[in-house]
Structure formats: C-alpha cells, structure tokens
Amino acid sequence: MKILTMxxxxxxxxxxxxxxxxxxxxRGRRRHQRRPEQLWATPEQVVAIxxxxxxxxxxxxxxxxxxxxxxxxxWGELAGLQRINTHLDDGVIVIDPDIGALHEINGHFELGPPKTAASARTITLPPFLITLLxxxxDTHQHPxxxxxxxxxxxxxxxxxxxxMRPAADGNLDRIRPRVRTQPVVPGLHFHGLRHGHKTWMIADGIPEVGQARRLGHEIPDDIREIYSHVAPEVEARILQAPATLARRPRQPPRKPRHGHTQAPPARRLTTPPPGPAAPQERRPLLLPRPSRRPPEPAATNPCGTQPPPPPPTPLRRRKPTATAPSRPQPTGTRPGSGTFRTVGSDSWRSRSERDPINPWGQTFP
Structure with missing residues (x-):
C-alpha cells in the first residue's frame, strides 16, 4: 500500500x-517531544575554530x-567541488546538477547530483574568500x-x-594531547556552519528568496518560487552580512523575569583626577561630660558587723471579686471539739480568691 501511494x-x-x-x-504521528535547537557559530567563533x-x-x-x-x-557539495566549477575570476562557485556532490557509499567515493534539484546553484564568494581560495x-594540483x-x-x-570535534569542543579532558585546544562552541557540527550562515542572513534582513537561492532551498509557494528573483543589491547585502553582524553592537542584557534574580552590575573603579588633595576637615574630639550630681557618702561600718536584714515586705490582700455563690461546705465533728471545715473543702476556689495567710480556710479549736 505504501509503495502504491508513493x-x-x-x-x-x-x-x-x-x-x-x-x-x-x-493521525497520531505528531511529535510530542520538542526538537533541540541546532547550534550555530558567529563569525568570530568560526575564525577561532x-x-x-x-x-x-x-x-x-x-x-x-x-x-x-x-x-x-x-559537506558533500564542498567535498565534491572541482576546479572546473570554481570560477575565481568571476567570484563564484558552481554546484553542478549532475556531479555537484561527493557521495561516500560503503567506503567508496562517487560523484553525483546534490541533495535536491534546487541545490544546483551558483554561489557568490566574498572578496576575501576569493583571495584565500x-x-x-596553488598549493596542490588535485582536480x-x-x-x-x-x-x-x-x-x-x-x-x-x-x-571538527577537537576544534569546536576542545580537548581539555585529554591528558597530554599533541595539540591543546580550547572549547569554542561545544557540540557544533559541520552542518551547524550552514545554520550559522542562514542566521547571519536573517540578522541582516536578507529577503527569504535570497536566503533560499543561496542555500539551495525550495520556496513552498509556487507563485513566489516562479516570480521571485534575487537582485544584485541583495547579492551585495548577502556578502556583507557577516561583516555587518561582526560590527553590530551587543544587545543590552534582558531584564530578569518575575521570580528570577540577577546579580547587580559590577562597579567600575575610577581614579580621582590629578591635582592637589583637598584639606580634610578636622573634627573636635568629643569627651564624656562630668556628672553634676554630688557623690553619695560611702557607707561606714566601724564595728565590722553585718547590717540587719531588711524588714519583710507586708503581704497585701487582693480585693475580693464577684464570684458565683458558694456551694454548701461539708462539715464534720470530732470528739471534744466543735464544728470545723473539712481540709480541702474550699479547693474549688481559684488561687486568686484564697487567703494568702490561710489559703484553705481551715478552722481549729
């Protein structure tokens, strides 16, 4: 069924x-996991790699x-690029529709067409790259x-x-490598350079048709695919896009979102301008003021005896407060004595209502 559909x-x-x-x-074949973003590099990072x-x-x-x-x-377009398709006098390279890519099949090389029909194109080179190529x-005679x-x-x-891997990731984890390299863009692949080129064009405002023609992409809209063309002014802007991106000032840091904290900016240390130093103001030394109260006479004890202890503080009765009517108290008799209250019969009263001298209200003959 699948073959018939194709x-x-x-x-x-x-x-x-x-x-x-x-x-x-x-139906039911939707992607539920977010696709990771492809890494890319700035012009400065590419040069460092x-x-x-x-x-x-x-x-x-x-x-x-x-x-x-x-x-x-x-990768295949550059690996299969031949001298006959490199026109440095015109400042272009040509991706041939028949032999424009090098394919590696089971360890063997074979020249063939590029990825898609739109990949057969002519790419304009910047001036510095023409001189470099x-x-x-001149260093070799290979086709x-x-x-x-x-x-x-x-x-x-x-x-x-x-x-690619040691130049982009660095090899700080290796012990005594032949060449020590520093990490520039860890995880960057060779195809990420292609993503970076498109990012440079987007940052410089290159039209979509100019990006598609340079990268060998097809425009989904048939009308735009037929009637859209790349003017020479757009080609000039494409060649200047990386230089414009490198000269562009850095954007200020974004404000932290709600709930996120950001470290305060570091203060710049500035030196005072040269010149005579300003005289410092001298403040008077402040001393504690002497007390005007006459000194108290020292206590004398010629006999050497200890002074008598202070008299005890008299107990103060608290004012009675309005309480509920007391319940009848049980009474008892003892031979040879009168009536008395049972010990603990007034224990239902609160401590604030009891007599401090006779808290239980006991009566004895």
Whole structure:
C-alpha cells in the first residue's frame, strides 16, 4: 500500500494524473517531544575554530571551515567541488546538477547530483574568500578543491574526529594531547556552519528568496518560487552580512523575569583626577561630660558587723471579686471539739480568691 501511494504521488507530481486518489492519513504521528535547537557559530567563533583546526590537521581544514561558513554549502557539495566549477575570476562557485556532490557509499567515493534539484546553484564568494581560495589552489594540483594534506579526498567521519570535534569542543579532558585546544562552541557540527550562515542572513534582513537561492532551498509557494528573483543589491547585502553582524553592537542584557534574580552590575573603579588633595576637615574630639550630681557618702561600718536584714515586705490582700455563690461546705465533728471545715473543702476556689495567710480556710479549736 505504501509503495502504491508513493507511485501515485510521483505520478501526480509529473502531471500524469490530476491528483493522488490515496491520501495518506498521519493521525497520531505528531511529535510530542520538542526538537533541540541546532547550534550555530558567529563569525568570530568560526575564525577561532578554524585557527585551532590549522594546528590540529593543517591549513586545508581551516579553509574548508571558513568556506562552509561564508557560503552555506553542504559537506558533500564542498567535498565534491572541482576546479572546473570554481570560477575565481568571476567570484563564484558552481554546484553542478549532475556531479555537484561527493557521495561516500560503503567506503567508496562517487560523484553525483546534490541533495535536491534546487541545490544546483551558483554561489557568490566574498572578496576575501576569493583571495584565500586562489592561494590555496596553488598549493596542490588535485582536480578537487578540498583535499587532505596527502592529496586524498575527504571523509566526513575522519574530519569530524580529527579536526571538527577537537576544534569546536576542545580537548581539555585529554591528558597530554599533541595539540591543546580550547572549547569554542561545544557540540557544533559541520552542518551547524550552514545554520550559522542562514542566521547571519536573517540578522541582516536578507529577503527569504535570497536566503533560499543561496542555500539551495525550495520556496513552498509556487507563485513566489516562479516570480521571485534575487537582485544584485541583495547579492551585495548577502556578502556583507557577516561583516555587518561582526560590527553590530551587543544587545543590552534582558531584564530578569518575575521570580528570577540577577546579580547587580559590577562597579567600575575610577581614579580621582590629578591635582592637589583637598584639606580634610578636622573634627573636635568629643569627651564624656562630668556628672553634676554630688557623690553619695560611702557607707561606714566601724564595728565590722553585718547590717540587719531588711524588714519583710507586708503581704497585701487582693480585693475580693464577684464570684458565683458558694456551694454548701461539708462539715464534720470530732470528739471534744466543735464544728470545723473539712481540709480541702474550699479547693474549688481559684488561687486568686484564697487567703494568702490561710489559703484553705481551715478552722481549729
């Protein structure tokens, strides 16, 4: 069923049938996980990665990285670029529709068409890259532009392991490497240079048609695909986009959102201007004022005896407060004595209502 659907879809694209009678239903195949954002590099970071690639494998790796970042070409398009398609006098490189890409199949190389039909294009080069490629082509006589130091074709896995990964990620975790490199953009892949080139054009306000033509993309709208063209002024802006991005001032830091804290900005230390120092004001020394109260006479005790203790503080009765009527108290008799209250019979009263001298109200004969 799937093969039949693909055949009918191709027939509809070739105008052999009006439409595909079998419309595939993709219900329930939505992506529930967010796709991670592709890393990209600024022009300064690309130059830093290229300089470290020179120390790792050679000059050819640095020129390859810079060409990919400033043209937006794919890996296969640059690995399969030949001298006959490099027109430095005109300042362009041509991605041939038939042999414009180098394909690696089961360890063997084969020249073939690029990824899509729109990938066959002509890419304008900035002036500095023309000079760089002309000097690099004088160092070897290979039909391909980009080859290794041994004049061999490029293998993507070898380049990623030996040049791209150490140059972008750094090798601080390795013990005594041959060349020590610092991390620039950890996790950046070679295809991320293509993403960076598109980001540079977006930042410089290049129209969408100019971005699509340079990167070899197709515009979804058929009318825009047919009637949109790239003017020479747009090409000039594309070549100036990385330089404009590098000269652009940095944006001020964003204000922290609600609930997030931000460290206060550091204060700049400024030195006073040269000149005579201003005299400092002298303040009088403040001393405690003497007391005007006459001193108390010292207590004398000629006999050497201890003074008598102070008299006890008399107990003060508290005023009676209004209370509930007392309940009848149980009484008892003792032989030879009168009536008396039972000990503890008044225990229901609060402590504030009891007599401090006779709290239980006991009577004895």
């Amino acid at each position: 055949m009918l879809a191709d027939a509809a694209d070739e105008r052999l049938i009006p439409a595909n009678p079998i419309q595939p239903r993709r 290229a300089l470290q690639a020179i120390a790792l494998v050679g000059l050819w790796a640095a020129i390859l990285i810079i060409t990919a970042a400033w043209t937006g070409a794919r 002309r000097a690099f082509l 391909h532009v980009f080859v290794t130091a041994d004049h061999q074709l490029l293998r993507r896995s070898n380049f990623a392991r030996r040049a």
